[in-house]
Amino acid sequence: MSELDLIRWLQQRLGKSYGPLIHVGLGDDAAVLRCPDDRDFVITTDMILEGSCFLIEHGLRRIGRKALAINLSDLAAMAAEPVAAVVSLAIPRSMSLSQVQEIYEGMIQLAQEFGVALVGGDTNTWTGPLAVNVTLVGAIERHRxxxxxxxxxGDWLFVTGPLGGSILGKHLNFTPRVREARRLLNLVTIHAMIDISDGLARDLHHLCEASRCGAILDSTKIPVSAAAYQLQDGRSPLEHALSDGEDFELLLAVAQPDGQHLLEQQPLQDLGTTLYHIGECIAQGVYIRTATGELQGLPPLGYLHQLAN
Amino acid sequence: MSELDLIRWLQQRLGKSYGPLIHVGLGDDAAVLRCPDDRDFVITTDMILEGSCFLIEHGLRRIGRKALAINLSDLAAMAAEPVAAVVSLAIPRSMSLSQVQEIYEGMIQLAQEFGVALVGGDTNTWTGPLAVNVTLVGAIERHRxxxxxxxxxGDWLFVTGPLGGSILGKHLNFTPRVREARRLLNLVTIHAMIDISDGLARDLHHLCEASRCGAILDSTKIPVSAAAYQLQDGRSPLEHALSDGEDFELLLAVAQPDGQHLLEQQPLQDLGTTLYHIGECIAQGVYIRTATGELQGLPPLGYLHQLAN
Incomplete structure (x- = not known):
């Protein structure tokens, strides 16, 4: 069994049903994407690693699914529509072709659900652990x-779902908010958006830093997931909602009238998604208003990869 | 030190000098590429792994350089012009920020040489060995x-340089044949092209299989590199030229009149590149003509990643 067997299997598994934006797919030195006239392409990449982002025991399909899902979440944060993905694998030598196919099956199922064409990749074996890298290209209406x-x-801040405790399962089976973002793009003017991958507090800091503004969150309005209550590790459910990574909900800012519209209409209900109004943007500083009405500074809690000095 | 320090350093190091095709670069959830009117985008990805593709002792700059160079070689094989890259790193926990910067320095130097904008990436730390993934986007005139x-x-087959023994050094410092491919695209009609990453014999088989034709190589015309003579490991220099991977020269097929033109004009000499006419395409079968004129079957010698059963 070799990487060629894998490519042949993939070509059969995927069929020839590429969309109009894919001119050349799997099997050449590179894929060719037809540039649409009225849209730009958006590109993002994410790598997941055995031991730090997943364990083999989580199941190979779910691992493959996650590798694509986190990239879809990044496209959602730009309000882009998924188009094509390339996949690189670093495969432990002990792993069989059928196990690698399982990784791909998890990815393919999600890819089909979101209209992503798998157009290329790189398959390597080594003595290290499993690493999966996906690069995803999406399309977005020009300038949007x-x-x-x-x-x-003055902008209102929203999130697309409950936060915290994703380690108990959501990090492996979350639904990337692509459809939600696409619909919001057509309903309101989204001033700024980010997906919550590092934790609400940290990603809010990212958004505020990029926007050169501040924010106040209302602690009583932050949706705390049931999983955050289950953790019971000495940190409060709210702390988990503020600092846990990998929820992959969207955090967005819209002008107040648009915010009121979203809150009243809840236009994502048929997708199973509720919009939670969790705070406002201010000129500077990032704060949280406690249940008793007190304003406290909110540091950028959350996850960061640390490098040695 | 965290991944944020790395991103800030990268933003300063790269400056704001993005070209007209880059609408949003580093630092958001994804990068935005402006789609050109008259061109398509080409996308390729390659991962290199410590232990199988490089050793840390090779030097971090050369490792970073190689990760980008192999992708540039894939773009060259499509005759595309490089545009933008995203980079994912799996970094051993023992590695310092300055070491990671060394990897990037090697990449950035080559990126600037070939007009590649680094527009995004993903930085991870783990207990595994170093893995570097680059996804590269290029532009190609529509339909070309x-x-x-x-x-x-009847087509003539050419290669862009001597082959074999790249393990002695070339695999780390080769020049991707991007400029050569771009010039050839404008001089002749290239019927088919591939970069020699797995070995001449194997990559010739790939080209023939895709083109549904065969080929005869002339053993006396295949340029054998000095390194292939140095190896002295029991296999002949010609065997090395036929089967060693990672030479990253181009193998191309053109009609005979174009071939004669290339051979007489040697239009890549000012780039330091000689075109070698090494054989012809035939209806079927892949053969090599020995020095005594005998035709022998040429199996797809070369490197493949093997997966367990």
Missing amino acids: AVLRQGAQP | AVLRQGAQP
């Missing part, structure tokens, strides 16, 4: 990509 | 991407 910058004082 | 398919019986 939603950035982290653009939030303004 | 050169594929592996398209070679026809």
Whole structure:
């Protein structure tokens, strides 16, 4: 069994049903994407690693799914529509072709759900642990990509779902908020958006830093997931909601009238998604208002990869 | 030190000098590429792994350089012009920020040489060895991407340089044949092209399989590198030239009149590159003509990653 067997299997598994934006798919030195006339391409990449982002015991399909899902979440944060992905694998030598196919099956199922064409990749074996890298390309109407910058004082802040405790399962089976973002793009003017991968507090800091503004969160309005209550590790459920990574909900800022509209209409209900109004943007500083009405500074809690000095 | 320090350093190091095709670069959830009107985008990805593709002793700059160079070689094989790259790193926990910067320095130097904008990435630390993944996007005049398919019986086969023994050094410091491919695209009609990453014999088989044709190589015309003579490991220099991977020269097929033109004009000499006419395409079968004129079957010698059963 070799990487060629894997490529042949993939070509059969995927069929020839590429969309109009894919001119050349799997199997050449590179894929060719037709540039649409009225849209830009958006590109993002994410790598997940055995031991730090997943364990083999989580199941190979779920690992493959996660590798694509986290990239879809980044596209959602730009309000882009998924187009094509390339996949690189570093495979432990003990792993069989059928196990590698399991990783791909998890990815392919999600890819089909979100209209992503798998157009290329790189398969390597080594003595190290499993590493999966996905690079995802999406399309966005020209000049309409939603950035982290653009939030303004007075804007309302929303999140697309409950937060905290994703380690108990959500980090492996979350639904990337692509459909939600696409619909919001057409309903309101999204001033700024980010997906919550490092933790609400930290990603809010990212958004505020890029937008050169501040924010106040209302602790009583932050949706805390049931999983955050289950953890019972000495930190409060709210702390988990503020600092746990990998929830992959969207955090967005819109002008107040748009915010009121979203709150009243809840236009994502048919997707199973509730919009939670959790705070406002201010000129500077990042704070949280406690249940008793007190304002406290909110540091950028959350996850960061640390490098040695 | 955290991944944020690395991103800040990268932003300062790279400056704001993005070209016209880069609308949003480093630092958001994804980068935004402006789609050109008259061109398509080409996308390729390659991962290199400590232990199998490089050793830390090779030097971090050369490792970073190689990670980008192998992707540039894939773009060259499509005759595309490099545009933008995203980089994912799996970094051993013992590695310092300055060591990671060394990897990037090697990459940035080559990126600037070839006009590649680094527009995003993902930085991870773990207990495993070093892994570097680069995804590269290029642009190609619409409908002009050169594929592996398209070679026809009677075509002349060329390679862009001597082959074999790259393990002695070339695999780390080769010059990707991007400029050569771009010039050839404008001089002749390239029927099919591939970069020699797995070995001449194997990559010739890939080209023939995609083109549904065969080929005869002339053993006396294959340029054998000095390194292939130095190896002295029981295999002949010609065997090394036929089967060693990672030479990253281009193998291309053109019609005979174009071939004669290339051979007489040697239009890549000012780039330091000689075109070698090494054989012809035929209807089927892949052969090599020995020095005594005998035709022998040429199996797909070369490197493949093997997966367990």
